[in-house]
Amino acid sequence: MTDDSAQNPGSEAGRDFIRDIVAADLASGKTKGVVTRFPPEPNGYLHLGHAKSICLNFGIAEEFGGRCHLRFDDTNPTKEEQEYIDAIQRDVKWLGFDWGKHLHYASDYFEQLYDWAVSLIKTGKAYVDDQTQDEIRLTRGTLTEAGQNSPFRNRSVEENLDLFARMRAGEFPNGARVLRAKIDMGSGNINLRDPVLYRILHAHHPRTGEAWKIYPSYDFAHGQSDAIEHITHSICTLEFEDHRPLYDWCLENLPVPSRPHQYEFARLNVTYTLLSKRVLTELVRGNHVTGWDDPRMPTLAGLQRRGIPADALRDFVKRIGVAKANSTVDLGMFDFSVRETLNKTAPRRMAVLHPLKVVIENYPEGESEELDAINHPDDPSQGSRKIPFGRELFIEQDDFMEDPPKKFFRMAPGREVRLRYGYFITCKEAVKNARGNVVELRCTYDPATRGGNAPDGRKVKATIHWVAAAQAVPAEVRVYDNLFSDPSPDAANFVSQLNPKSLEVVNAMLEPALASENFGGAYQFERQGYFCRDKDSVPGKSVFNRTVGLRDSYAKISASG
Ligand code: ATP
Ligand code: MG
Numbered sequence: 001m002t003d004d005s006a007q008n009p010g011s012e013a014g015r016d017f018i019r020d021i022v023a024a025d026l027a028s029g030k031t032k033g034v035v036t037r038f039p040p041e042p043n044g045y046l047h048l049g050h051a052k053s054i055c056l057n058f059g060i061a062e063e064f065g066g067r068c069h070l071r072f073d074d075t076n077p078t079k080e081e082q083e084y085i086d087a088i089q090r091d092v093k094w095l096g097f098d099w100g101k102h103l104h105y106a107s108d109y110f111e112q113l114y115d116w117a118v119s120l121i122k123t124g125k126a127y128v129d130d131q132t133q134d135e136i137r138l139t140r141g142t143l144t145e146a147g148q149n150s151p152f153r154n155r156s157v158e159e160n161l162d163l164f165a166r167m168r169a170g171e172f173p174n175g176a177r178v179l180r181a182k183i184d185m186g187s188g189n190i191n192l193r194d195p196v197l198y199r200i201l202h203a204h205h206p207r208t209g210e211a212w213k214i215y216p217s218y219d220f221a222h223g224q225s226d227a228i229e230h231i232t233h234s235i236c237t238l239e240f241e242d243h244r245p246l247y248d249w250c251l252e253n254l255p256v257p258s259r260p261h262q263y264e265f266a267r268l269n270v271t272y273t274l275l276s277k278r279v280l281t282e283l284v285r286g287n288h289v290t291g292w293d294d295p296r297m298p299t300l301a302g303l304q305r306r307g308i309p310a311d312a313l314r315d316f317v318k319r320i321g322v323a324k325a326n327s328t329v330d331l332g333m334f335d336f337s338v339r340e341t342l343n344k345t346a347p348r349r350m351a352v353l354h355p356l357k358v359v360i361e362n363y364p365e366g367e368s369e370e371l372d373a374i375n376h377p378d379d380p381s382q383g384s385r386k387i388p389f390g391r392e393l394f395i396e397q398d399d400f401m402e403d404p405p406k407k408f409f410r411m412a413p414g415r416e417v418r419l420r421y422g423y424f425i426t427c428k429e430a431v432k433n434a435r436g437n438v439v440e441l442r443c444t445y446d447p448a449t450r451g452g453n454a455p456d457g458r459k460v461k462a463t464i465h466w467v468a469a470a471q472a473v474p475a476e477v478r479v480y481d482n483l484f485s486d487p488s489p490d491a492a493n494f495v496s497q498l499n500p501k502s503l504e505v506v507n508a509m510l511e512p513a514l515a516s517e518n519f520g521g522a523y524q525f526e527r528q529g530y531f532c533r534d535k536d537s538v539p540g541k542s543v544f545n546r547t548v549g550l551r552d553s554y555a556k557i558s559a560s561g
Contacts, residue, residue, distance in 0.1 A: 016322035018056065018263055022064055022233055031232045034066030037104075038092070039222070039236075041073045042084035042206070044277030045292040045299040046091045048313075048334075052268040055317040057235055058097040069102035069229055075221045077205035085206065087292070091300040095310050102229075106221045107207045109228055113216050114168065116224060116254045117179055117197055121160045125253055126197060127153055128163040129180050136178070139185075140193050146186040147193045153182065167200055170213035174200050179214075183249060191246045195219055223247040227256035234260045237267040238326060268320065269328040272482040273298050274489050288498060289483070295534075295545050296483045296502050306480065307522035307532030307547035312341035328488065338548045342522050342530045347375045347382060350420065350465045351510045351525040351544075353477055355394035357440045357469065360425060363391040368470060371450075373421040387511050389422055392469035394509045395441075396527075399464045402430055402438060409461035411441065418463040420526060424449040465526045473515040475542040477508040478534065508544070515542055522547045 025031045036057040040046060046054075061068035070092060074080050092099070106113075120126035129136065129152045141147030155163075164179055166172065179198035187193055197220040202213055226234045234247075241264045251259055268275065275298060283289050283297070292299050295306035303313065316337035320329050350373070368390035375382035400411040411417055416426040423445045431440040448455050452463070485499040514523070522532040530547040537543045 014318070016265075017324060018233070018235060018265060018322055019060060019063070021263060022060055025232070026064060033232070034061060034064045035069070035230055035232045036061050036066065036235060037069040037071045037226065037229065037231050039071045039073045039225075040088050041076065041079075041277075042081065042088060043076065043079040044084060044281050045087050045297075045301050047275050047277070047280060047300065048270060048273070048298045048303070049268040049275035051095060051300060051313050052317050052320070052322075053235070053237070054092055054095055054097060055314055056265070056322060058092075058099075060233070060235075066232075067102060068097070068099060069104055069231070070099040071104040071225060071229065072106065073218065073222065073225075074105050074107045074205070074207060075215050075218060077201060077203040077215065080206055082206045087301060091304075094300065094304055095313060104225070104229060105207060106216075106225050107205065109221070109225055110208060110212055110216070112228065113221060113224055114214075116256075117216070117220070118161065118164065119255070120181065120197070120253065121164060121179075122157060123253070124157065125182050126160070126179055127155050127182055128160050128167070128177050129153070129194075130177050133175055133178075136180075136196070140190060141185070143190070147190075149185050150180070150194065153194070164198075167198070167214050168212070170202065172200055174202055176200060181220075181246075181249070183246075189242060189245055191219070191243050192249065195246055219243055219246050220250060223250050223260065223262070224254065224256060226260040227251060227254075227258050230258045231260040234262045236262060236264055238264045238324075239267070240264055264324075266323050266326045269326065270298070270334060271328055271331045271487045272484050272489070273331060274484070274491055274494055276491055279491050279494055282494075283483075286495070288495065295478070296480050298483075305535065306545050307342075307530060308338055309341050309345075309521070312338040315341055331482070335548050338530070339550070342524065342547065344378075345376075346522050346524040346530055347519070348373075348377070348526055349511055349514050349523045350387065350467055351475075351477070351508050351514065351528065351531070352394045352396050352465065352467050352472075353479070353506050353508045353525075353528060354397040355472075355507075355509045356397045356400060356438065358393040358395050358425070358443055358466070359440060360391050360393070360443050360445045361428070362444045365391055367391070368468065371421050385513055387421060387513070388468040388471040389419075390468045390470050393419075393466045394469055394472060395464055395466045399462075400427070400430070400438065400441060410464055411462075416460050418449075418452050418460045420463050420465050421452065422450070422466070423447070423452075424454060424460055465528075467509050467511045469509075471512045472509040473512055473542060475508050475510050475514070475544055477506050477531065477544045477546065479504040479506060479546045510542065510544075514544075524550075 038054050038057045058068045129150045139148040178196045180194040183192045185193045196217050198214045201215050244262050247262050293301035293305045316334050368388050370386040371389050372384050373387045374384045404412040411427050413427050416424050425443045425445045427441050427443050429442040430438045433439045481502050482499050483502050484497045486497045489497045522530045525531050529549040531544045534543040534545045
């Protein structure tokens with residue numbers, strides 16, 4: 001599926017219902033410019049789902065000549081950390097976006113938000129409730145039943161002001177009281193049944209330290225922060241749709257400096273993947289992965305470490321489009337974007353992941369030569385390099401079969417194949433160990449076929465990759481598979497669905513250029529896929545990650561490769 005309209009019916013390429021709203025608001029003069037924001041809570045690293053939101057918010061600002069703020073929604077100090085604040089900024093920049101001077105924090109507005117809460121108390125629209133969290137939950141009612149008024153709902157303005165000030169001063173323990181909006185316990189929308197605006201939290205805040213003992217709820221902080229920053233289009237995911245009436249209620253009942261509007265779009269879900277910071281945090285804390293940047297993680301840090309270019313992420317987000325109904329995208333679509341992007345630029349190299357030794361019996365011992373290998377078949381500007389060739393080589397174990405079926409055209413006893421950039425070789429004999437496993441192939445080469453063609457015009461049916469044993473560089477290659485075995489993993493029970501084969505570590509042999517180069521991007525290892533150097537590499541020991549295989553696992557591996 002490569003067409004935007006397939007995911008997002010009725011939209012032109014690059015257009016979606018949110019962009020249509022923005023365009024219409026600009027055309028009608030409802031708003032003069034467009035200001036969006038990306039509002040992460042710094043309670044974990046950003047993931048693929050956030051990339052969709054980032055590309056949407058920053059993308060709209062770019063396309064319509066507006067601006068996009070990065071605003072940390074840092075209202076819950078028990079879960080938020082400076083490490084996450086730093087990581088989020090790194091990851092947004094890596095994706096290619098720039099908030100300029102508009103780096104904001106909800107905590108910058110704590111004093112203003114407090115004043116507005118006081119103003120709601122003064123107009124009789126908020127009250128301090130002494131009920132416990134459980135009591136509040138139990139009296140909220142259900143979808144079919146109205147809630148019950150709190151016994152503290154009709155406190156005097158003076159008493160509310162006094163108690164709220166003492167909440168702020170830290171006189172009461174966590175959970176002793178909350179500030180609630182006085183809206184309607186009978187509302188059909190549960191979010192309007194006197195929602196909590198402030199709770200007591202004695203906790204260290206990464207930015208405000210110990211200054212605050214009360215913290216605003218998401219619902220009280222978000223819209224007002226939008227208004228303070230003159231956000232025009234406050235774009236969020238569908239689960240906030242039912243919060244929109246509360247978003248509007250707060251703005252209508254407070255002397256805010258601007259009037260933003262909230263719009264909701266469908267969050268990104270991807271097969272074999274869980275996009276939830278809670279789950280990702282548990283994966284890290286439970287040591288199911290090596291960290292937030294484990295290349296199996298759907299975090300931007302993990303994807304980056306796996307060698308996924310930011311361009312591929314942006315391409316993927318563009319292809320899936322923006323819709324109003326939730327759906328799940330096939331992980332194969334993401335891999336498609338990654339391959340498309342890397343195919344255009346990744347330098348080609350040769351590496352053998354599961355080495356099988358080949359001895360060329362008619363090649364003189366102790367000698368070697370250099371062959372020319374092109375770096376990119378479609379990009380002559382990448383030039384070529386020299387690769388060594390000698391009497392002993394490594395080829396891929398599964399490029400040989402002792403007793404091949406009809407459609408297997410690669411190495412087999414008596415068969416001639418082409419070595420990529422090299423010679424034709426013919427297999428004379430397979431040497432086995434005591435257990436009967438093939439450990440070495442005895443071959444001959446035809447010196448007249450240098451460069452890959454026979455002067456007599458004879459053909460071979462397969463070309464295989466290889467590396468020269470004498471100069472080969474051993475490396476650890478980490479081959480990743482899906483983190484979960486189930487196509488739609490269950491966020492409540494994900495540990496049992498972890499794929500035990502999500503990481504295969506292989507001892508590979510690389511052509512020597514791969515050890516000496518200092519290239520940070522992904523290579524194509526010919527016939528294998530895309531691979532990048534991992535940060536665990538040290539001088540003398542290379543570690544590579546497989547970014548993605550060359551074609552998806554459903555596609556038949558072609559015989560000639
Ligand atoms: P999570 O569910 O992973 O905990 P969150 O929504 O709590 O994510 P926030 O930091 O609050 O995380 O998200 C910042 C912004 O990113 C929000 O506007 C949110 O709607 C958006 N977002 C989060 N997850 C997705 C997703 N899967 N697809 C699209 N947007 C997302
Ligand atoms: Mg959130």
